[in-house]
Amino acid sequence: xxxxxxxxxxxxxxxxxxxxxxxxxxxxxxxxxxxxxxxxxxxxxxxxxxxxxxxxxxxxxxxxxxxxxxxxxxxxxxxxxxxxxxxxxxxxxxxxxxxxxxxxxxxxxxxxxxxxxxxxxxxxxxxxxxxxxxxxxxxxxxxxxxxxxxxxxxxxxxxxxxxxxxxxxxxxxxxxxxxxxxxxxxxxxxxxxxxxxxxxxxxxxxxxxxxxxxxxxxxxxxxxxxxxxxxxxxxxxxxxxxxxxxxxxxxxxxxxxxxxxxxxxxxxxxxxxxxxxxxxxxxxxxxxxxxxxxxxxxxxxxxxxxxxxxxxxxxxxxxxxxxxxxxxxxxxxxxxxxxxxxxxxxxxxxxxxxxxxxxxxxxxxxxxxxxxxxxxxxxxxxxxxxxxxxxxxxxxxxxxxxxxxxxxxxxxxxxxxxx
Amino acid sequence: xxxxxxxxxxxxxxxxxxxxxxxxxxxxxxxxxxxxxxxxxxxxxxxxxxxxxxxxxxxxxxxxxxxxxxxxxxxxxxxxxxxxxxxxxxxxxxxxxxxxxxxxxxxxxxxxxxxxxxxxxxxxxxxxxxxxxxxxxxxxxxxxxxxxxxxxxxxxxxxxxxx
Numbered sequence: 001x002x003x004x005x006x007x008x009x010x011x012x013x014x015x016x017x018x019x020x021x022x023x024x025x026x027x028x029x030x031x032x033x034x035x036x037x038x039x040x041x042x043x044x045x046x047x048x049x050x051x052x053x054x055x056x057x058x059x060x061x062x063x064x065x066x067x068x069x070x071x072x073x074x075x076x077x078x079x080x081x082x083x084x085x086x087x088x089x090x091x092x093x094x095x096x097x098x099x100x101x102x103x104x105x106x107x108x109x110x111x112x113x114x115x116x117x118x119x120x121x122x123x124x125x126x127x128x129x130x131x132x133x134x135x136x137x138x139x140x141x142x143x144x145x146x147x148x149x150x151x152x153x154x155x156x157x158x159x160x161x162x163x164x165x166x167x168x169x170x171x172x173x174x175x176x177x178x179x180x181x182x183x184x185x186x187x188x189x190x191x192x193x194x195x196x197x198x199x200x201x202x203x204x205x206x207x208x209x210x211x212x213x214x215x216x217x218x219x220x221x222x223x224x225x226x227x228x229x230x231x232x233x234x235x236x237x238x239x240x241x242x243x244x245x246x247x248x249x250x251x252x253x254x255x256x257x258x259x260x261x262x263x264x265x266x267x268x269x270x271x272x273x274x275x276x277x278x279x280x281x282x283x284x285x286x287x288x289x290x291x292x293x294x295x296x297x298x299x300x301x302x303x304x305x306x307x308x309x310x311x312x313x314x315x316x317x318x319x320x321x322x323x324x325x326x327x328x329x330x331x332x333x334x335x336x337x338x339x340x341x342x343x344x345x346x347x348x349x350x351x352x353x354x355x356x357x358x359x360x361x362x363x364x365x366x367x368x369x370x371x372x373x374x375x376x377x378x379x380x381x382x383x384x385x386x387x388x389x390x391x392x393x394x395x396x397x398x399x400x401x402x403x404x405x406x407x408x409x410x411x412x413x414x415x416x417x418x419x
Numbered sequence: 420x421x422x423x424x425x426x427x428x429x430x431x432x433x434x435x436x437x438x439x440x441x442x443x444x445x446x447x448x449x450x451x452x453x454x455x456x457x458x459x460x461x462x463x464x465x466x467x468x469x470x471x472x473x474x475x476x477x478x479x480x481x482x483x484x485x486x487x488x489x490x491x492x493x494x495x496x497x498x499x500x501x502x503x504x505x506x507x508x509x510x511x512x513x514x515x516x517x518x519x520x521x522x523x524x525x526x527x528x529x530x531x532x533x534x535x536x537x538x539x540x541x542x543x544x545x546x547x548x549x550x551x552x553x554x555x556x557x558x559x560x561x562x563x564x565x566x567x568x569x570x571x572x573x574x575x576x577x578x579x580x581x582x
Contacts, residue, residue, distance in 0.1 A: 074445035140487035140513035189479035
């Protein structure tokens, strides 16, 4: 029996010829990641355990991205705890205000995660890096602390589900719409504990940005990881960024999958996930007259340059609806700079939007766009749980950047075709 | 290890934003986190529950964010165990790592009602419903997980193996 790409990567990191789904392994880690919310608990645990040094200062990545520039004294204390730790242990890849970005946009951009890697991150959206052909999964702070000490983590080798996408995408359909459609199909626990492998001609046709978006939301179906085997698009992306070697893996033709599903993308319209679960997805054509108070374009899901370009393309020459607040958040400093050069920032501001420094802020209801009671937002983020963006009686609708931008102009959830 | 308490019932897909909303994540102080435990799903929960009580939920408990603050809030609130039909994987892992006992049992999740008195034997995975006089069998923890718990969490386990 052949192996999936996930089995191959895990076997290589466990020092084994092969591994089977269900097997418990100890795997070496190439990257160990945490942020300003998850690192503090991990660092406290690290110290409590009496640990004196980290396993490799070059393989730990710490990013202040959730509540920075700090929103209040308490969050400033948390970030300082992480900053002090990074200095004490001379962590090479520590990112603070000025060079930070939203972690899951930043790490691929900086070439810190490469094909064939095994990554453990104390953030649920660590699954994003599967788009580079890496095994990458989210954990909590204690796993992160242990990994900082040993450079290893135990895993149960996941079974894999294969999702084959074929056909040609309709206009305005991006990776976000494909993954929302998929989550609508299998549900928020449809891939619980599983590796989700995305493949097929329609995936080959996707940009790196859209692929990162798809793998980013594997967790929203309960998945342990999302993964796309590297191809020319991947290699073009990593070649100029990589400062170390990497390995390309792909699934064997006779690899075992617990489930295979196929999607004809030519039939998928832009999607919207209604409150209060990402699985409540419907095509935009079924959403009528839902007025909005806020539109958010950004996050680790959709804050990349391609997302901003799509939004700007729609917003150019338009004013946003007077009842709507549009918040655009480029995910990293270099995306921000490039958006500036390309005139995208100007388009957002002229349309009546505001542009923020990179932050996770509103996505998790942290700051920078909190909703009041009864308010409603369309957002390119990843979760629409009750109270996710603010008051427990506010609502979040999820979409890709095209629908979010069009909705900002029309004041209600709408397709770009309606402009 | 034997646990006993009253059941508090929750539904499907209880997410970590409901267990501990992100507006409280500017701290990692366990007592502060515990004071807001389950606030966005049941604002009165902390007033109603007593130490030792048990949360019983349906499928996919703890989905969403990887915040360890969620199991930490539940544990510090005094909840002795969470029983669910299924758990989201990061929450499951985090609970073991910090020493919050959790058990998967479809039967228990379906049959237990709010207020039922429960008694749990973690070593065998047996859940007794004293109110209904029923017994449910959950999967007991595999050996290495029992070791993590008996060491007092993952970090102690790791450090004892390093030395």
